[in-house]
Structure formats: C-alpha cells, structure tokens
Amino acid sequence: MRGALIVALACLALNTAEAQTVNKSKFGKGLQFIAADSSFSLKLGTRFQMLYQGAINNSTDQLDDRFLIRRARLKFEGFAYSPKLEYKIELGLSNSDIGNDDPARFNNADNIILDAVAMWNFAPNWELWVGQTKLPGNRERIISSQKMQFVDRSLLNSRFNIDRDAGLQLHHTHTMGTTVVRESGSISMGEGRDITVNNAGGYDYTAKIEVMPFGEFEGGGAYVGSDLVREETPKLAIAAAYNFNDNASREGGQLGDFLVDERDLRTLFVDYMFKYRGFSSMAEYANKTAPAGPVVLRSDDGAVEETFVTGNAFNIQAGYLFPSNWEVAGRYTTYNPDKATNLRSQEQYTLGLSKYISGHSLKVQSDVTLQDQPGRENAYLFRLQMEVAL
Template sequence: MKFKMMVAMLLFALTTVKAQEYNAPKFGKGLFNLVGKDSSWTMKIGLRAQFLATSTWEDGASNETSFLIRRSRLKFDGYAYSPKLKYKIELGLSNSDLSGASQFTSNAPRYILDAVLMWNFAPNLEFWFGQTKLPGNRERVVSSSNLQMVDRSLLNSVFTIDRDMGMQLRHHFDLTNKFVVKEIVSLAQGEGRNVTTGNLGGYQYTTRLELFPFGDFEDHGDYSGGDLSREETPKLSLAAAYDFNNNAVKNRSNQGSYMANDSGFYETNTSTLFVDAMFKYNGFSFMAEYADRSAEDPYAKNADGSPLLKDGNQVVVEVGEGFNLQTGYLFKSNWEVSGRYTSIMLDKNITGKNPENQYTLGVSKYIVGHHLKIQSDISHLQIKNDNDELMFRLQCELSF
C-alpha cells in the first residue's frame, strides 16, 4: 500500500508542473526529461503498458480466452553527479510483473525489475552494480517493449537466466575500422531477482562475447526486434555466452523452483551455454539462438541420498537443449510480417518431458516505432505423444 501511495504521489507531483515551465519531450522519449539546475543530474521518466488478448485451442478441449494487462511499468534513467555515472530503475506494476512473492522475497510482491548503477570509469569500460538482466540469451536482453512478436519464444521461457543481483564489467573495442568486439563478465547471487534471503547456494558467473564484423547496428538494433532502422548496409552480430551457477538450488539455474529437501536445499552445479546471431539489412531481419543446460547431478536428493520427490515424482534439474529461428521483413508502410520456429528438447530420460516444436506467424503494425504498435501472431505447438495446441494473440504496446 505504501508503495502504491508513493507512486501515486510521484505521478501527481509531476503532472501538476505548470505547462509554461515544462516542455514535454517527443512521443516515445519519456514523460519527463528533468535536468538539475547545475546539470549535476538528469532523470528521464517513462511509462509503458501492454494490453493482451489470447485465445487457445487444444486437441479434444474447448477454447480458452483471456484478456490481460501483460506488462505495466515505470522507468527512470539518467545520470547522477557525472554523465559517467548512469543509473536505471524499472518498476513493474501489473500482476504478472509482481508475481513470484515467496519467503525468499520476504513474502512481498516483486516490484523492482531493474535498479542498477553504471559507472564508465575508463575508456570503453563500464562497471555495473545492482539488479538487472544477466548477459545470457539475446532474446531475453531485448526489452519486452522492443520485441518483433507478441512475446518471447519457448527457448527463453525454458532456458533464460533473466535478472539477478550482482556486478558486471562491460568492455568494447575496435578490432579494425569496422570490426567491433564487446565483452561482458558478471558475478551474481544466483537465485533471481528481488531475493532477500540468500545466498543459499554458491555464486553465479556469466561471460558473453559479441562480434560485429560489419560494424555496430544503428540505434542499438542488435537488441531490438525487426529492422526499424532499415540498415543501409548489412549488419551482423555473432555472440556466445556461458553461465555457471555454483551449487544452484533452483531447477533452472537461477530460475524455476527451489529444490527444497529434508535438510534445506539440494545443490548442484548448473551450466548453460548460449550461442546466437542477429542479422539486419534494408528491412529484413534474422535472429538465431541455441541454448544448452547441463547439471553435475540433475537428480535432486535428500540428505541421506534418497530421491527428492514432489507429488510422487522425482525432482530434477531441467537439462537439455533448444534452438530458435526468427525472421521478418518490414515494409515501407511499417507493416511487418514475421515467422518463428522453436524446438525444445529436454532430456526425456531425466525430465520425462517430450520434445516440443512451435511454429509462429506474426503481423505487426508500427505506428510510432516500438513505442506505439499493434501486434498479432498465431502459433501451433506440437508435443510428441501429447495434445497439440493452437494459440492466437493480439497485443497493443504503448510506451512514453
């Protein structure tokens, strides 16, 4: 309740600024761009929401339809004291943003998505400290407001390492006058965002290397869906990331469910490998991702070595692999047609889960880029020896 009152008071205070004292920025550039009198700080305040309608059909089952505010968020970013010390804060307000309250988050909603300081302490070198996305799979790092389709793929759902609290070191350099190299290393707590009770296992170590043989993308297009910048020359990003979660206590590295046993938690070293690519040229875009998760011992156990069971089933780490291919073409009318193929192949001998293949066809209309757009897609999910599923989605994105 206190948090909601604080947000309401902040919005009221900002909206009561006299019109003659403040000129609002262009649509999509934030609600307010504030600058201190001595220019020692800045703050851009943004607001966004996604409105989603979904309809699904399963073999032998009736149709299910739902309407949802998929995301609703407040964003703050700028610099403090010096342009070399930047910050980003993002708060989630929708039910899906807040979900996941547990004893490990002090039984409180998970309001905070990002709260991170970024210090550019040397040329081409930044130190990040706080809670933010880890440098894992590309699709996850792409903002949900900049997606080419209604939402991310099944690969992201199963393998992402999402957000965590810790430190990151980011560096880039020019190998030639065009060839750019970017490197990231990260140390995190290893249990996901907003955890207040930790560290239960060990730490999580992540590294990512990105190669740009034809130079950097326009407008950070390597982390944005679709070629809205209509790259005048071919642009390519090739990347690989490796994540090692020492003594992980969750069944999906730092995501999924805690593996609680009779003495506390089952712990096992979990590794995840990501390889991905992004290509864009003149309205055409193509993205490919591969993920592989392994564990030192994927079978969870109690202290005496007996199998850890839940609802009569063996608790395991979800090990296996998946890949995702996605492409699209943006017409000059700012209509885009896109397609995606995703395959998830968890180790059935361990997880008991059958392979899944999903085919998706999407259509998007960009009214003001990613800030105001309408997107729709239809997906066919094939599960071996199980029911198939057909899903239709319609979504509107509005962001200031």
C-alpha cells in the first residue's frame, strides 16, 4: 500500500511536469510547475539526512555507534483552483519517519503521511487549515527538521511536544504599528497522525498567541534555526500556547505507546526566538500535567508499569554564524518528570558546529552532548549529519 501511494504521487508529478512549464526551479526550492491557465501549481521537493551517532558511557568506556538514514522525505505543495487555497502533502519514508500504531489495540499501519493539509485564505489575514499537520505548539517542534540549528531537537521536545494531529486550525495575523501579532487555535483528534480508528477518548484543543514587537523576521526566520539571513535589525518573537487533550490514550498525548486507561492532559508552552546580525537565541519552557494522576498501571509490588509522561522541561540555545557560514552553537536542556511517574530526570549540555554550504538545503552539522542523569554514570553522545534537500 505504501509503495502504491508513492508510485501514484510520483506519476502525478511526472505527468504534471510534461504538461506544464518549469517556473523558478532552483537548488533547494524543488521542481516548480504552474498550470497554463493558472488553475493550480505544484512544487515537488525531496530531502534526506544521513546520520552517524555514537555514545560512550563513563563507567564502561564502551562505544555504541551506528549509521542511519534519520529522515527521508517527499513534499508536494502549491495552490489548487485559486492562490487563496494552498495545500501541502509531506511523506516520510525512513523507519524513523514511519513508526507504527500499537497492533495489540489497533490495526497496524505505516505512518507514511506526515502532512496532508489544505489552507484556505478566506479573508484578509485569516486562514482555515483542514487536514493533518503540526499543531500550534512549541516553537522547536514547528521548526522544520530541515531547518534546525542542531543535529536534532532537544529533550524538551521529545518528551513534551504535541506533534501532528488531524482536524481543523484557524490562524489570524494582524499588526499594531511595527508589532505583529499572530493567534491560532485548533481542534483535533488527539491521538496523533495517521490514526484510522474511531476517537479513543475526547478531542484535543490548542490555542496559541505570538507577538513580534520589532516586526516580521526575514524569510520566516521566527521558525528557522540560526540567523542565516543576518537580520539587519534586532528581531524578537515571544509565544505562549496551551493544549488540552481530553481523555488522552497515548503516553504523550499525540505520541508514544497506547495505555490501558485514559487521562486528561494539559500542556503549557512558553518560548522566544531572537536574531540579530548572525547571532540567534531560542528558549522554551514546557509543563505537562494530568490532574487525575499520570500513572495508569502498577505491578503487584507497586512498581509503575504504564504512565503518561508529565512534568516540566526547559531548553535554551544560542549560536553565532560567522561570515564563512560556519556556526558555533550551545544548548542546555533540563527535563524534570513528575515523581509519580518514576521516570528519570536528566540534564543535557550540547556543543554544536555546523557548516552551511547552501543554507539549510545543503549542510553538515555535528554536536557533542553530555547527558547527566542522577543515579547513573554520565554519558557522551556525539553526532555527525549531512542534509541534502533539492
């Protein structure tokens, strides 16, 4: 089924290419086509990340390492019928992209579809999104995996982000002098992407507000890692988001294992992004709670067997891009799960070095991370990754 879908989409792109005229195609921007009668457009893009990673534990000095394709993506986007109705389809092809539902509770399905969303600009500064895509949650998650400052996202994001979901989103933007304000909200299924069964609990609700007091970033830089455009004037974005997942059934809400019982989950995100002349800084705080208690299953001796992931985390990072397009960056992350979950807290200290050959479309990134977990020996994680995006 997965192969048939990919073949069908590839055939559609090729047939479109034969019938249309190439328009503005260049490296990193994909193949772009527009209909002769301007009734639709199509941009086809593809990219992959080749990753080497290794880990050393202080107590054993043993090296565990591997090579893998971290991500491999196909992306189709453009407008349909009118420039006011845009669409985006993104497919994940690597094992890390796909993942699976729990076959013990649901039909086992390949999660090949990352995004499948239509965006309707129905009035000035208003957009209605219909389909599956990222929820308006924490900034680090919304930043594309192609456009990150480090090899991968932080521990805060992996533990608490609300990821993608299927449903409706409403987005609004307005200005007050030089200040730009964005509001967004969503109602979605609550179980994450590519779920084909009936809603296991209630729906998921998200609200977000973002303020940019010095105006818009160049090139959408509020959601791009590093200051590749070297902002001529200081740019700042401050945002807060709140998510309520009614009777969530997965340990992270939209992510993780399905559990034997359900809980209401409430998540608060606060973040900022700052950029100026090659310097960039981003910080986030996340807090997730389950008012009825996160633990849903214990063994006969009282040990936690199944729990929702609740607690708080903080992440801050900064970097400077030199004129040579080499960048040095540092990141600190602390993760503090609720005591009841019996999960281990952790601190991470990361130092990164990146070379941007053609922006985020062709780059080599590396980082070294010290992982500090109470009650365990410290460990070092080092990674080297190449990104190629056409």
